[in-house]
Amino acid sequence: MNKQQLFENIKRKQSFLCVGLDTDTKKIPQHLLKEEDPVFAFNKAIIDATADYCVAYKPNMAFYEALGTTGMRSFEKTIHYLRTQYPDQFIIADAKRGDIGNTSELYARSFFDYLKVDAVTVAPYMGEDSVKPFLLYPESWVILLALTSNKGSNDFQLTEDAHGEKLFEKVLRTSKEWADSDRMMYVVGATQAKMLRDIRKIVPDHFLLVPGIGAQGGSLAEVAQYGMNDHCGLLVNSSRAIIYADKSEKFADFAADAAHNVQREMAGYLQDVGIIPCSI
């Protein structure tokens, strides 16, 4: 999916919500455990319930890898289900990979050629040749970690160099030369929303993938206020607050309500800046 198609989907659905499929067998409704593949059964129900309200899904690989080959089969079935039933959804493998060139090539082959996702999250520490192999596939996207939503983001990402530039700012400024905003996005945590204003000075046109609203405490209003650009430029992720909104047999209905509530709030922010017309 290219940038213009993503923007069209955002306008059409009046939403820039990404639903995080962080599916943990310890947290899903217990009646699903009698299914042959509980993880896929949960994902399928969540997807069917929320697809009208979001433009992207982001399974985090850790949750699938933790279950070994069984988990990877659930992951593959989930991607296949999305690809065939909801082809307008942007699929992000949240993998935070990054290795020397010949190894990153293999990760890229795995994600884009074999699993056929749209985007992979990549860690910047190893530099350009660890990132570029992910850009070799048609319409493949890299979503590079810049400023993350966790406490440990303070340890290194905010370190200032001799010119007062923070490491995450250097990551943005350096890496935007590796690919333009049609192929690269950045992870910027919602818990650092006020820094989005400065981030927009460095990367005005790029999409930002924003985790950290909901369970992690970030504010959607602030993210929209400081981070939105004229083609929206935001994918805001919510995982736990949507997929674990309820643990009963009606979990999917509650997930739909939670996603719908976020979508309605997002529609308001899109109206505020004139990206979609105001409803009367």
Next chain:
Amino acid sequence: MNKQQLFENIKRKQSFLCVGLDTDTKKIPQHLLKEEDPVFAFNKAIIDATADYCVAYKPNMAFYEALGTTGMRSFEKTIHYLRTQYPDQFIIADAKRGDIGNTSELYARSFFDYLKVDAVTVAPYMGEDSVKPFLLYPESWVILLALTSNKGSNDFQLTEDAHGEKLFEKVLRTSKEWADSDRMMYVVGATQAKMLRDIRKIVPDHFLLVPGIGAQGGSLAEVAQYGMNDHCGLLVNSSRAIIYADKSEKFADFAADAAHNVQREMAGYLQDVGIIPCSI
């Protein structure tokens, strides 16, 4: 395996060689492709041929993930084979993971509880809470990326802060407070061997996992000269130069010779500093 056991293995085998199991179906001898599981067949033959000359194996996850669930089964069989047939080998999952705390917990569960490796490589960008979950398992090790062997290591790892401290130095200085040298190692590329002298000033006691000799051009002599400490403190990895030493049906014999040659050179360096007695 704890640090003392690893050191005892190094002395007994007169080797600090780690063999990288970067098994690519495009590079293994073609006669193996008729096996039911070519990747495992290759790994088993390489392990049987080289186990006398090394103290560790390091499968890089990318090579297995690129093959989907089939590859992960090959990976699991390889780990199981090592665990049961060669219990004195230190097993490193080269995964370069790192995510927010609850997600790193799942990666840790996957590697230490399910796959039962000794160590996982972890990227430092997301800071302390992304690393610590990997230290919660008995005798689990984190091998944190510090200074990597690729060209892109220049992009961010060498950035100096206002006090002249390079990012990788800050990573070493900060993270050594998170766990002592019984639980933490560092990746330092052999292509930057002369910097090992300065690195030893920051982490005198830690083991260093050193990739980059062989195909990547680093010098084993320099690594030993600048990096060895009084309990060796080095695991030097070689992948392609050993496992792809030959592509005929005799590939395992050539791999054994290649590993034996490295081991003999290593024995010399261990003798030079008195860790093992000189042969007469």
